Every structure is written in C-alpha cells, then in structure tokens.
Amino acid sequence: MNETQTQGSLRSEARIVRGALHRLRQDLFIDAFAFRPMLPLDDARVKGWRQWVPARLRRQVRWAPHIAVTLFAAMIFLLGLSVTVDIGTFSSLLGIGFCLLVALPVVITLFRPVGAFWLSLATLCIAVLADAVGSGSSWTAVSFTTHLAVMTLVVLRTRPRLALEMWGVTLGAGGVFAVGSEAGLGNMVPMAFFSAVVLISAAAVRAWREERRQVVETQTVTAEERSRRTLLEERATIARELHDVVAHHMSVIAIQAEAAPYRVEHTPPELATSFATIRENAVAALTELRRILGVVRSEDPDAFVGSDPEAPQPTLAHLESLLDSVRGAGLNVEAVITGATRQLPQGVELSAYRIVQEALSNALRHSPGAEARVEISYVLGGIGLRIVNGKPSRLATPSPGAGHGVLGMRERVQMLGGEMTADHTEDGGFEVAAYLPVSATGEATA
Numbered sequence: 001m002n003e004t005q006t007q008g009s010l011r012s013e014a015r016i017v018r019g020a021l022h023r024l025r026q027d028l029f030i031d032a033f034a035f036r037p038m039l040p041l042d043d044a045r046v047k048g049w050r051q052w053v054p055a056r057l058r059r060q061v062r063w064a065p066h067i068a069v070t071l072f073a074a075m076i077f078l079l080g081l082s083v084t085v086d087i088g089t090f091s092s093l094l095g096i097g098f099c100l101l102v103a104l105p106v107v108i109t110l111f112r113p114v115g116a117f118w119l120s121l122a123t124l125c126i127a128v129l130a131d132a133v134g135s136g137s138s139w140t141a142v143s144f145t146t147h148l149a150v151m152t153l154v155v156l157r158t159r160p161r162l163a164l165e166m167w168g169v170t171l172g173a174g175g176v177f178a179v180g181s182e183a184g185l186g187n188m189v190p191m192a193f194f195s196a197v198v199l200i201s202a203a204a205v206r207a208w209r210e211e212r213r214q215v216v217e218t219q220t221v222t223a224e225e226r227s228r229r230t231l232l233e234e235r236a237t238i239a240r241e242l243h244d245v246v247a248h249h250m251s252v253i254a255i256q257a258e259a260a261p262y263r264v265e266h267t268p269p270e271l272a273t274s275f276a277t278i279r280e281n282a283v284a285a286l287t288e289l290r291r292i293l294g295v296v297r298s299e300d301p302d303a304f305v306g307s308d309p310e311a312p313q314p315t316l317a318h319l320e321s322l323l324d325s326v327r328g329a330g331l332n333v334e335a336v337i338t339g340a341t342r343q344l345p346q347g348v349e350l351s352a353y354r355i356v357q358e359a360l361s362n363a364l365r366h367s368p369g370a371e372a373r374v375e376i377s378y379v380l381g382g383i384g385l386r387i388v389n390g391k392p393s394r395l396a397t398p399s400p401g402a403g404h405g406v407l408g409m410r411e412r413v414q415m416l417g418g419e420m421t422a423d424h425t426e427d428g429g430f431e432v433a434a435y436l437p438v439s440a441t442g443e444a445t446a
Helices: 002-028 059-087 092-108 113-132 139-157 162-180 188-263 269-299 316-328 346-366 405-415 440-445
Strands: 332-338 371-379 382-389 419-424 430-437
Touching: 002 113, 002 162, 059 092, 059 139, 092 113, 092 139, 113 139, 113 162, 139 162, 139 188, 162 188, 188 269, 188 405, 316 332, 316 346, 316 371, 346 371, 346 382, 346 405, 346 430, 405 419, 405 430
Parallel strands: 332 371
Antiparallel strands: 371 382, 382 430, 419 430
8 A cells, every 4th residue: 555655656746747847848948049029018007107208208118128128238248348357367359258148148038038048047157167267256256147137037028937947957057067167066055045036036026917917907808898798788778668669659550550441431452451461560560579678678677676667668758757856866956948849759758868867866976965957958950968067065975886877878879879978077067968869750750
C-alpha cells in the first residue's frame, strides 16, 4: 500500500515538473524573439493626464511609456560610458560597444520582450566573465541592474508567471558562471533575494492591472446587457399598451365588414363574399393579437397588478386625473395647453400621456420639493410636449427604479418618428421636450 502511494506521488510530482517545464518552454523558448509591440496608451488612460500637459504635447502623451523606457536606456548607456572612462580597462571602441549591448535590451522590451530578456542575460554573463578575468569589476553591477530592469519590464508587459521563470533561469545561469569562474556564490544570495522582491512586486502590479482590466470589461458587458434588457422591457411595455389600440381598430374593421352587406339592397354575392373574407381576416388578426399579448404578458406576470388589464389605455383626456395624483404625491405641477385641442390617433395620445407620466414621476423621485410645468402644444402636423421641473429643495431618497425612464420615452418617440431632448437646465432642474408627428390621414381617422 505504501509502495503504491509512493509511486502515485512520484507520478504526480513528475506531471507537475513536466507541466512546469512545458510552460517554461512555451513562455521563454518558443517564439522568444516574436514581434510583440507595446501599444500606445488608450484614450481612457490618457484623459486624466491631458489637463497637466501643454496643448502642443498632448498627442505625444499616448507614447509616454515608450519615451520613458527609451530615456532609461539612454541613461544606462551614459552610465556605462562613465564607468568605461573611469576604469580605463577597455578600449574606447569596445567600451562603447559594450555600453550599447547593455542598454539595447531595455529598448527591445518595447518590441520583443522575451528576446530582450535573453539578450540581457547574455550581456550579464559576459559581464560576469569580464569580472572573473579582472577586466571590469563595475560592469557586473551595471549589467545586473539593467537585467533586473529588463525582467521587470518584461513582467509588466507579459504575464506574472514569467517573473518566477526568468528569476530561476537567471539564478541558474549566474550560479553556473560563478562556480565555473571560481568567483564563489557569496554575492548571489543578496542579489537573488533583492531581485525576487522586485519581480514579485512587478508580478503583483501586473496581476492587479489584469484583474482591473477584466473587471472593467465585465462591467462594460454587464452595462450593455442591462441596457439591452431594459430596452426590450420598454418595447414589451409599449407592445402591451398598444395592443388595445390595434385591437380596437381591428374590431371596427370586423364590425363594419359584417354590417356593410346589410346597408345595400341586393348586395352582389361577390361583394358579400369579399366582406365576409375581410371580417374573417380581421377576427383571425384579433385572435393572433391576443396570443401575442399573452406571450408578452407571460414574461412579466405582475405587469398589471393593481390595475385592470381590460381597462382602456389612457389618453390626454385623462391628463387632469394624472396631475391630481401627482399633486397628491407632493409635486406642485402646472399644466398649460396651447393650440386647438383635438383628438389624435390613439397611439399618439397614449405615448404623449406616458411621456408626461414618466417625466413627472422622474421629477417626484429626483427633484423633491421642486415645481413642475407641463406644456402641451397642439400644432399643425403633430403635438409638442415640454415637461420641466426646477431645482430640488431637499435631498432625494434612493430610488428603487431601474433608472431608464428616459430610455423608455425615447423609444416611444422614435416609434412614432418624432424627436425628443432630455437634459438638465441651467438652474439645476430637468427638462424633457418631445414632438410627436401626426399625419393628415391619422387625424382624419381619429
């Protein structure tokens, strides 16, 4: 039994080791020098910086990380030149070449991050060998500092797990060169500990940024789905309300088609058959409308709680009762009607009533203590609505609503081919203005 458990644990450890080596091979060896350019900053991250940057340089703010990395590489190059001049052990040409070799991986991280790591590691190994033969004792420190900076940039650009992989490869290579050159391992312990702390910090920053990006993406998708769902709910509500309007017209068609043959003496059989067909089609359309309404209502069974589902849909003739209920809720509202009052198509009347109702409900929720004004203008070719409220006199309590009332009003206006604006006023209030067009044929039918 113990032997079986031992073999199982050995197989598990072997799988773990194979998995780690496979990930190491995928991350650091396969396509190590692949072209992976760092993109400029997006508008969301640049927006907070623009107010601190002169107008002439605002376009270049997107390339700030690239500029910072390039300046750091230039600083490393100048530092290397100063070391070469102070030591005087290399020839000037060889010293300049080595300075470029040290600084080049920093720039390459902008385009080929994993390849920059290998080039920086090779430079560090050369510096260790030069230190072993006594050719430049300060190059090891400069090369190690640059290599640590390159590894940090690679982690920030790629993924957190590369921190452990690059740290292990660097530690192994440094140990081999230190033992082979008889330099000893005494200096490697503090260097390994310091580099581990830096790389762990960089990995934590990278993981935090990745988590934050995923959270932002999730919130964006959630907001889009919520808006889409709200839009569908508003359309379903409009469909429920317009059912009575359409059903009324279809009923009138059916009744007139049934009564038409009795208004004419000696009705031709062909005409009577046509009227009968019209009536049958109208009755069939009414049946389908009831089925559609049943499907829409089944998605929201509580949509008609507290009201009679068979009651007729409200129109502007019920506006006074709406204003009375709003005044009873504590909103001081005034109504002004201009133009010749006339009956409009039922769909227009219903939409106008719902827009006024929703605008006043928003004023009650978000502007407590304010005064409101409702203006209805009967103009040639349609009707104009304007609902405006003043600044609230006290803080509004949190509203249980979904916060998409304006979306529903816009959907109603767009359904009728009208125009609508909704925005804050200069005195701190809110204004909703809409125009609902009515064709001459629709007015004649109404």
